[in-house]
Amino acid sequence: MSTRNLTRQSLMLRNLAETMVQALAPLKAASGRLKYLSPFPRRFNGAYESYEKAMEAAGRTALAGYDNDEVTDVSFDQMCKIAPWDYPVLFWLNKLEAELDGLVDAGGHMGTKYRAFRNHLSPKPSFRWIVYDVAAVVRAGRARAQREDCPGLEFVDDISLADDVQLFLGSGLLQYLDKPLSQLISSMRTRPRHLLLNKVALRKGPEVVTLERIGPALVPYRMRNEAAFMRNVCQLGYKLVDRWSIPSLSHVVETHPELGASESAGFYFRLDS
Ligand SMILES: C[S@@+](CC[C@H](N)C(=O)[O-])C[C@H]1O[C@@H](n2cnc3c(N)ncnc32)[C@H](O)[C@@H]1O
Numbered sequence: 703m704s705t706r707n708l709t710r711q712s713l714m715l716r717n718l719a720e721t722m723v724q725a726l727a728p729l730k731a732a733s734g735r736l737k738y739l740s741p742f743p744r745r746f747n748g749a750y751e752s753y754e755k756a757m758e759a760a761g762r763t764a765l766a767g768y769d770n771d772e773v774t775d776v777s778f779d780q781m782c783k784i785a786p787w788d789y790p791v792l793f794w795l796n797k798l799e800a801e802l803d804g805l806v807d808a809g810g811h812m813g814t815k816y817r818a819f820r821n822h823l824s825p826k827p828s829f830r831w832i833v834y835d836v837a838a839v840v841r842a843g844r845a846r847a848q849r850e851d852c853p854g855l856e857f858v859d860d861i862s863l864a865d866d867v868q869l870f871l872g873s874g875l876l877q878y879l880d881k882p883l884s885q886l887i888s889s890m891r892t893r894p895r896h897l898l899l900n901k902v903a904l905r906k907g908p909e910v911v912t913l914e915r916i917g918p919a920l921v922p923y924r925m926r927n928e929a930a931f932m933r934n935v936c937q938l939g940y941k942l943v944d945r946w947s948i949p950s951l952s953h954v955v956e957t958h959p960e961l962g963a964s965e966s967a968g969f970y971f972r973l974d975s
Contacts (some may be wrong), residue, residue, distance in 0.1 A: 726734040738814065744956040746923065753880050753922050754782035756911040760920035763809045763957045767836075767921055768878060774812065774842035776917035781814035781874075784822075787948040787968065788815070791873060791900050792822055792943070794970050798869065798896055799823055804854075806830030806864040808886065809833060809875025813855050825854070832856045832864040862889050870894040876902040876931075877914075877923045884934045897940055897971040901951055903964045925964040927952075940971035 703817040750756040753824060760766035765773065785794070803826065807815060810833035825831075831854050833843060840859040847855050858864055870887060872879075876899060879886065903925045932942075951966035 703783045724863070727778050741829060743915055745914070745915055746953060746955040747920070748913050748956050749958040749961060750911045750913075753847050753924065756913055756922035757771050757880075760913050760922065764918065765919040767919065768916070769836040769838045769916050770919055771838050771842070773917050773919045773921075774839050777911075778812060778814065779929075781811060782817040784818045787901065787946075787966075788818065788873070790968050790970075791815075791898055792819055793872070794818065794898055795823060795869075795871075795897075799829075802826075802868050802896075803828065804832060804867040805871050806834050806861065806867045806890070807871045807873070808834045808861065809872055809878065811839055812846050812859075813852060815873050816852070816855050816873070818880075824964055829854050830867065832858060832867060834864055856908055858944075861886060862891060865891045865922060869896040869898065871898045873898075873900040874973060875899075876926065878918045878921060879924070880922070880935050884938050892920040893973060894940065894949055895973045895975075897935070897969070899971075900934045900968040901948065902926065902931070902967050902969065903953070903968055904931065905962065905964050908960075909960070910955070912958075928965075928967075934973055935969075939974050941974040942969065944970040 748756070748759060750759060757766050807813075810816070810831075813831070813833050813837075815830045816833070819876050833840070833856065835843065835857070837859045840857045843857045853888070870890075872883070876883065883899075887897075903923065905925045905927065907927065909930070910925045912923050913920040913923070936942075946968045948966040948968065952963045953966075954963045955961055
């Protein structure tokens with residue numbers, strides 16, 4: 703056989719192999735999904751290109767998002783405990799508390815981390831722990847705090863009302879936040895010097911928004927592109943001081959395992975001034 707025929711044959715074979723790989727891709731994805739088939743309701747469903755599209759899809763079959771009275775009590779007791787991934791946050795709070803008059807706990811729910819951490823911190827007597835959250839959670843949080851002894855705990859549903867605090871805590875917020883973090887922080891009157899973020903869901907590829915089942919609701923859950931997330935925070939003038947990974951909070955979207963697992967991470971940033 704001539705060399706030219708050989709080259710033509712190997713090209714044909716390569717094209718055939720590429721066509722087969724392309725044709726088999728949906729089958730491969732389907733067999734990946736089989737692994738996650740379960741008779742129980744899935745925790746993560748669907749993959750959407752934006753928060754808005756995920757929210758729209760959620761509203762077609764369930765309560766959509768966190769801002770619903772029926773969702774406020776879900777997992778409350780669990781979130782008031784210290785989880786292993788909370789310790790880096792507690793470490794930095796302990797180091798910083800002497801210079802703080804208060805903090806804003808964005809996505810702080812009904813004061814879950816206030817309750818989890820309070821016996822392990824010694825803040826100034828005048829310390830303000832201001833929870834910023836969605837309206838339904840703030841209403842329920844205020845009512846609950848009135849029935850309990852919660853010195854220093856306050857609630858706002860507009861972050862611009864959390865003024866003059868030197869620390870922004872976002873524990874478990876970034877997965878659910880409907881806007882860029884820079885936009886949220888820019889709506890505060892003064893930029894907090896310290897930024898402590900925990901349980902941030904990240905991936906290397908483009909951002910994906912899935913829907914997490916939380917009690918009777920489906921809530922948009924963002925797996926952010928890490929490089930874009932870092933640029934967004936650093937453009938505000940923050941510099942990275944610490945980063946920790948939380949392997950046990952890595953998640954696969956059961957309906958789309960081919961997207962790969964997310965990485966969960968925590969961060970301490972400080973204003974570069
Ligand atoms: C999983 S909980 C985190 C609770 C607690 N900080 C913790 O670490 O356990 C997520 C919280 O983010 C809040 N959240 C979601 N979207 C928000 C938004 N746009 N602004 C403020 N809070 C929001 C939810 O209402 C909920 O209380």
